[in-house]
Amino acid sequence: MASPSSDLDRERRKCTFNVAELTDIINGGREKTERRQYLESLVLNEPIFNYDDYYFLSREEKYSDAVKKTVRLVQVLKQHNIEDPEDYQTLLKYVLNLNLPIALHNSMFRPTIRDQGTDEQRKKWLPLANDYKIIGTYAQTELGHGTFIRGLETTSTYDPKREEFVLNTPTLTATKWWPGCLGKTSTHAVVMAQLYIKNQCYGIHSFIIQLRSLKDHSPMPGVTVGDIGNKVGLETNDNGFLAMDNVRIPRENMLMRHAQVYPDGTYRKPANSKLVYGTMVLLRATVVSESATNLSKAATIAIRYSCVRRQTEAKPGELEPQIIDYVTQQHKLVPQLATAYAFAWIARYMMSTYHALHADIESGHLGALQELHGISSGLKAFTAEMSVSGIEVCRRACGGHGFSAASGLVSMYKDRLPSCTYEGENTVLYLQTARFLLKCFRQPSITPSSMSYIQVKPLPGARWGVKSPEDLMKPILLVEAFEHRAQRTIKSAAQFLESQISQGLDTSEAMNRSGIEFVRCAKAHCYYFVTRNFFQSTALLKCSKEIKESLLTLGVVFALNGIADNSGEFLEDCFITGTQMEFVRERILYCYKQLRPNLVGLVDAFAFADQSLNSALGAYDGDVYNRLYNWAKRAPLNKTDVHSSYHKYLKPILKSKI
Ligand SMILES: CCCCCCCCCCCCCCCCCCCCCC(=O)SCCNC(=O)CCNC(=O)[C@H](O)C(C)(C)COP(=O)(O)OP(=O)(O)OC[C@H]1O[C@@H](n2cnc3c(N)ncnc32)[C@H](O)[C@@H]1OP(=O)(O)O
Numbered sequence: 001m002a003s004p005s006s007d008l009d010r011e012r013r014k015c016t017f018n019v020a021e022l023t024d025i026i027n028g029g030r031e032k033t034e035r036r037q038y039l040e041s042l043v044l045n046e047p048i049f050n051y052d053d054y055y056f057l058s059r060e061e062k063y064s065d066a067v068k069k070t071v072r073l074v075q076v077l078k079q080h081n082i083e084d085p086e087d088y089q090t091l092l093k094y095v096l097n098l099n100l101p102i103a104l105h106n107s108m109f110r111p112t113i114r115d116q117g118t119d120e121q122r123k124k125w126l127p128l129a130n131d132y133k134i135i136g137t138y139a140q141t142e143l144g145h146g147t148f149i150r151g152l153e154t155t156s157t158y159d160p161k162r163e164e165f166v167l168n169t170p171t172l173t174a175t176k177w178w179p180g181c182l183g184k185t186s187t188h189a190v191v192m193a194q195l196y197i198k199n200q201c202y203g204i205h206s207f208i209i210q211l212r213s214l215k216d217h218s219p220m221p222g223v224t225v226g227d228i229g230n231k232v233g234l235e236t237n238d239n240g241f242l243a244m245d246n247v248r249i250p251r252e253n254m255l256m257r258h259a260q261v262y263p264d265g266t267y268r269k270p271a272n273s274k275l276v277y278g279t280m281v282l283l284r285a286t287v288v289s290e291s292a293t294n295l296s297k298a299a300t301i302a303i304r305y306s307c308v309r310r311q312t313e314a315k316p317g318e319l320e321p322q323i324i325d326y327v328t329q330q331h332k333l334v335p336q337l338a339t340a341y342a343f344a345w346i347a348r349y350m351m352s353t354y355h356a357l358h359a360d361i362e363s364g365h366l367g368a369l370q371e372l373h374g375i376s377s378g379l380k381a382f383t384a385e386m387s388v389s390g391i392e393v394c395r396r397a398c399g400g401h402g403f404s405a406a407s408g409l410v411s412m413y414k415d416r417l418p419s420c421t422y423e424g425e426n427t428v429l430y431l432q433t434a435r436f437l438l439k440c441f442r443q444p445s446i447t448p449s450s451m452s453y454i455q456v457k458p459l460p461g462a463r464w465g466v467k468s469p470e471d472l473m474k475p476i477l478l479v480e481a482f483e484h485r486a487q488r489t490i491k492s493a494a495q496f497l498e499s500q501i502s503q504g505l506d507t508s509e510a511m512n513r514s515g516i517e518f519v520r521c522a523k524a525h526c527y528y529f530v531t532r533n534f535f536q537s538t539a540l541l542k543c544s545k546e547i548k549e550s551l552l553t554l555g556v557v558f559a560l561n562g563i564a565d566n567s568g569e570f571l572e573d574c575f576i577t578g579t580q581m582e583f584v585r586e587r588i589l590y591c592y593k594q595l596r597p598n599l600v601g602l603v604d605a606f607a608f609a610d611q612s613l614n615s616a617l618g619a620y621d622g623d624v625y626n627r628l629y630n631w632a633k634r635a636p637l638n639k640t641d642v643h644s645s646y647h648k649y650l651k652p653i654l655k656s657k658i
């Protein structure tokens with residue numbers, strides 16, 4: 001049997017490009033790589049951030065361990081004056097293989113205060129939050145409602161005499177349910193509640209509530225709070241419940257940047273009622289980046305392992321091939337790698353678009369709200385869905401060892417799975433994007449430049465310009481195919497909706513009946529958007545010819561697999577012919593062959609530290625079997641040769657007379 005390490009060494013020697021150069025591209029430049037390395041150096045050498053036996057811990061131990069790590073992380077951040085949110089996110093992505101029990105503090109609580117608080121409120125709360133003197137969460141979802149925010153039941157009633165709001169959970173279904181870090185960790189929460197003034201309801205607004213005493217962490221009077229119990233994955237996080245019984249807060253605790261309640265109870269409404277949803281939009285944009293990172297990790301593990309694992313001699317006596325050389329294995333993993341790169345590029349686009357449009361919104365251009373919502377909703381759903389299913393493909397591609405917790409893929413899958421649900425359930429978000437697409441389809445004046453393609457009506461009888469398999473290496477033709485599909489499905493969704501209305505259905509029923517068409521066009525739009533962005537961004541890169549070639553080939557794999565997997569949608573209007581579909585399948589195989597020598601280089605370039613992968617299968621040195629064996633030996637069940645259950649249960653039956 002070949003040595004696993006020599007297998008990976010050989011792979012690395014075959015690589016045609018400079019891996020460090022590609023790492024810089026992925027990180028966004030040499031300076032960013034250096035910053036990342038600096039941040040890693042602060043954390044990786046600390047024994048407290050060791051994850052070796054993490055997979056053996058119980059849920060309670062995992063939570064407690066995560067709190068310990070969180071506190072140390074906060075100390076490190078303070079010690080080194082690290083305040084930039086980008087640095088924090090880098091640490092989360094590349095070093096800390098955890099969903100921290102302060103995840104919501106940094107990803108939602110602080111941003112909500114920043115974006116929805118007045119200058120005075122920011123001045124009061126942000127220093128406390130930035131310094132971790134208080135830890136906050138974002139409590140919106142209730143037992144009875146998650147998706148339909150307008151249906152939330154928690155009330156916040158203004159009492160002008162005392163200039164206070166009184167928060168209540170009027171029914172069981174109004175109990176806040178799911179908020180991360182609520183169960184045991186947070187001292188404060190931004191609570192979303194229906195605002196009532198003089199018996200009139202003004203809809204959902206955000207309020208800062210103190211949940212726990214800052215002296216002993218016990219619940220504040222009127223607050224009932226706890227953990228909601230075990231769930232799929234996210235064991236380090238204390239998703240919680242919260243009920244409030246006449247909890248009083250000062251008037252100043254309503255976040256009043258957009259809407260105001262004056263001392264006498266006069267209400268001033270926001271310029272746009274959706275401004276209060278702003279933090280969710282930010283998180284959806286962040287989920288795109290999380291999806292990219294996690295799929296990159298899964299591809300790293302599965303590709304390295306597939307170069308080390310050998311199975312089934314082709315001819316008697318011959319060295320068994322590395323499993324990566326089976327084209328069926330390549331057909332599982334190369335598309336995941338291509339998707340990881342496509343998502344890394346779209347994540348960068350998403351964040352820069354978020355910052356640009358958010359700045360527009362801040363300066364009063366509220367038209368940007370719907371564009372940002374339209375783009376981020378679809379991309380969140382699309383990337384979460386493909387990333388989660390891709391992680392599972394990677395896990396299965398590792399065979400039996402993929403089933404072991406030591407693979408790192410089991411917990412990754414479980415921890416990522418909820419990304420299809422939280423921050424807006426995926427179908428619901430696709431429907432939101434579809435609404436925006438249809439609006440652009442009908443109203444050219446509101447269509448942003450990024451969506452202007454929608455205005456081009458697809459020609460009936462249009463045909464794809466591909467004449468040979470070689471043509472499939474041309475980005476312009478690949479993008480054209482996705483553009484055509486998106487244009488056609490948007491038009492067809494609009495026509496479907498109109499046909500429902502013309503049959504006499506009211507708008508909401510017609511919208512419901514059009515839902516499947518809506519989701520279809522939103523997905524088609526997202527595939528087009530991601531493909532177009534991949535080729536546009538790659539074309540602009542200043543890098544070696546070898547890197548560019550590899551990236552373009554990955555882009556071709558992403559596009560061609562998208563066509564093959566959704567072939568019906570391209571064939572149904574005869575835009576693509578059966579012959580062209582054969583070219584597609586042929587070219588996919590060709591691309592796998594082209595990429596084969598560079599597969600390990602392409603995953604090494606993500607530069608994940610072993611600690612952050614925490615995988616016996618995916619470590620840099622490929623020493624899979626020693627790692628699996630040593631890990632199993634440390635399993636709690638192996639602490640003694642004879643387990644206590646032998647004495648309690650087995651012994652009596654083994655010793656009993658027949
Ligand atoms: C400061 C420093 C910081 C430093 C640090 C920073 C570092 C950061 C580090 C980050 C590390 C990451 C860690 C990850 C951890 C993750 C943990 C997991 C967290 C998970 C949290 C959650 O899980 S938290 C709950 C999320 N819960 C939802 O997500 C509910 C979905 N549900 C809805 O979102 C609405 O319910 C829904 C459907 C839109 C209908 O809303 P609705 O009923 O009010 O509206 P309608 O449907 O009637 O629509 C009427 C018109 O409003 C339009 N519109 C609607 N929304 C709009 C919007 N947002 N903007 C503009 N326009 C909008 C719509 O498009 C219509 O437009 P039109 O009429 O023109 O067609």
Ligand SMILES: Cc1cc2nc3c(=O)[nH]c(=O)nc-3n(C[C@H](O)[C@H](O)[C@H](O)COP(=O)(O)OP(=O)(O)OC[C@H]3O[C@@H](n4cnc5c(N)ncnc54)[C@H](O)[C@@H]3O)c2cc1C
Binds near residue numbers: 104145422423431
């Ligand atoms: C791990 C995790 C962490 C979370 N963290 C937080 C948090 O920190 N803070 C917080 O406030 N919340 C949090 N949530 C809650 C989360 O945001 C909601 O669960 C999510 O928004 C989905 O809402 P729901 O549970 O009401 O699903 P539902 O809306 O009940 O969805 C059930 C089904 O109904 C369908 N459906 C619902 N409405 C429609 C519609 N209009 N059209 C078509 N189909 C529809 C959905 O597609 C889905 O198939 C978290 C959830 C999870 C799982």
